[in-house]
Amino acid sequence: MKKHSKEYLQNLTPYQGYELLVEGNKRFISNLNSDHDHLEMINETREGQYPFAVILSCMDSRTSVELIFDQGLGDLFSIRVAGNIVNNDILASIEYAIKYVGTKVLMVLGHTECGAIKSAKQGVEDGHITDLLNRIQPSISKAMLKDDRDYLFGDMVAYANVENSLEEILNRSGIVREMFKKGQIGIVGGVYNIENGKVDFFKNLTKKSKEEMVLTTA
Numbered sequence: 001m002k003k004h005s006k007e008y009l010q011n012l013t014p015y016q017g018y019e020l021l022v023e024g025n026k027r028f029i030s031n032l033n034s035d036h037d038h039l040e041m042i043n044e045t046r047e048g049q050y051p052f053a054v055i056l057s058c059m060d061s062r063t064s065v066e067l068i069f070d071q072g073l074g075d076l077f078s079i080r081v082a083g084n085i086v087n088n089d090i091l092a093s094i095e096y097a098i099k100y101v102g103t104k105v106l107m108v109l110g111h112t113e114c115g116a117i118k119s120a121k122q123g124v125e126d127g128h129i130t131d132l133l134n135r136i137q138p139s140i141s142k143a144m145l146k147d148d149r150d151y152l153f154g155d156m157v158a159y160a161n162v163e164n165s166l167e168e169i170l171n172r173s174g175i176v177r178e179m180f181k182k183g184q185i186g187i188v189g190g191v192y193n194i195e196n197g198k199v200d201f202f203k204n205l206t207k208k209s210k211e212e213m214v215l216t217t218a
Ligand SMILES: [Zn+2]
Pocket: 058, 059, 060, 082, 083, 111, 113, 114, 115, 116, 117
């Protein structure tokens, strides 16, 4: 079935969507990227878009999701903001993707060595930056509770921040909660390591469908 079609997306399960991300990142780190023919991708997607995943990630220039998951035009909805924080406009974008386009996977992706997180740890205040960094503070407190020495130096806050964004999305969006409960979407949290290109899919709430369970246990 053609990848960029309504039928393809309708038949894809949330778990298969999650696996596409895992496989794509494996190709990326082993330098076996698919051959992306840009002109062909433009042609394939000119009639409409059917992206299988919506990914909220940081604006960091080293964390472009199309590259790190080895995807092309029309494959991903990419929402990017410093520190992958959540606000109303981001919730609306996610709701549009899953409810009106049929996107199967919702992912929040943080990364190591995040500048926004470092600035939040330092308590930087300036212009609109202050407000954004304030939204990261709960993740710092959460990481501090786990290990009060490591949170300042390691990437524990990046992990806590992905968890907090996922929780916030689930708490604030009735559409996300409902569709997740019905098994219509999968939810994934990951942290991208800027040193080796690897995504740590540390939180996966994506369930296999009943049919897939039967296939794996048979
Ligand atoms: Zn960042």
